[in-house]
Amino acid sequence: CKLVVLLSGSGSNLQAFIDACKNKQLPNTEICAVISNKADAFGLVRAQQAGITTACIDHKQFGSREDFDAALQAKIDEFDADLVVLAGFMRILTPGFVRHYLGRLINIHPSLLPKYPGLHTHQRAIDAGDKEAGATVHFVTEELDGGPPIIQAKIPIFDGDDAATLADRVLSKEHTIYPLAAQWFAEGRLSLRNSKAVLDDKNL
Numbered sequence: 760c761k762l763v764v765l766l767s768g769s770g771s772n773l774q775a776f777i778d779a780c781k782n783k784q785l786p787n788t789e790i791c792a793v794i795s796n797k798a799d800a801f802g803l804v805r806a807q808q809a810g811i812t813t814a815c816i817d818h819k820q821f822g823s824r825e826d827f828d829a830a831l832q833a834k835i836d837e838f839d840a841d842l843v844v845l846a847g848f849m850r851i852l853t854p855g856f857v858r859h860y861l862g863r864l865i866n867i868h869p870s871l872l873p874k875y876p877g878l879h880t881h882q883r884a885i886d887a888g889d890k891e892a893g894a895t896v897h898f899v900t901e902e903l904d905g906g907p908p909i910i911q912a913k914i915p916i917f918d919g920d921d922a923a924t925l926a927d928r929v930l931s932k933e934h935t936i937y938p939l940a941a942q943w944f945a946e947g948r949l950s951l952r953n954s955k956a957v958l959d960d961k962n963l
């Protein structure tokens with residue numbers, strides 16, 4: 760299974776994928792390329808240290824989202840990706856791009872979707888007085904953070920939590936569930952059918 764990972768920042772989720780490939784949790788899986796829209800993303804350093812091909816496509820060099828996404832798509836398709844993994848990729852993707860990869864484009868979002876799509880999820884959960892928070896891996900559809908969920912991890916919110924402590928604890932759960940979702944995909948057990956995520960012929 761050939762993965763291409765898109766990111767904009769630290770790349771701790773990318774690191775979880777690199778580690779999962781190394782320790783054979785992801786058998787027959789190769790991270791073919793890591794592509795960032797930001798030249799200074801630490802995720803690019805992580806990729807280079809692991810010997811993975813990197814590319815940077817700066818969205819500021821393009822006049823429209825469509826032009827940026829077309830360049831991004833052309834670059835991804837050079838690698839013949841089976842699965843495109845959004846790992847902290849901070850760009851909203853155009854409908855044409857999403858359609859091109861439908862069923863082979865996944866994202867991780869740091870909330871218990873459908874709660875809190877968009878930004879500042881941890882602060883919003885704390886402000887709402889929620890007792891739990893978490894992360895969701897989902898197939899990407901045209902609706903922002905609205906695609907069919909694949910797996911969620913939940914953690915309790917403690918009294919003393921702020922957005923930073925909560926983000927840390929959620930992130931460490933992300934590192935478990937995201938490679939697991941990719942493992943299911945690589946094993947041919949996970950697909951998008953009739954707008955639902957399906958694992959082993961069961962709707963998730």
Ligand code: GRF
Nearest residue numbers: 769770771772847867868869
């Ligand atoms: C994570 O919180 C993820 O849920 C969100 O972006 C962040 C990426 O973190 N989509 P990292 O770059 O993988 O460390």
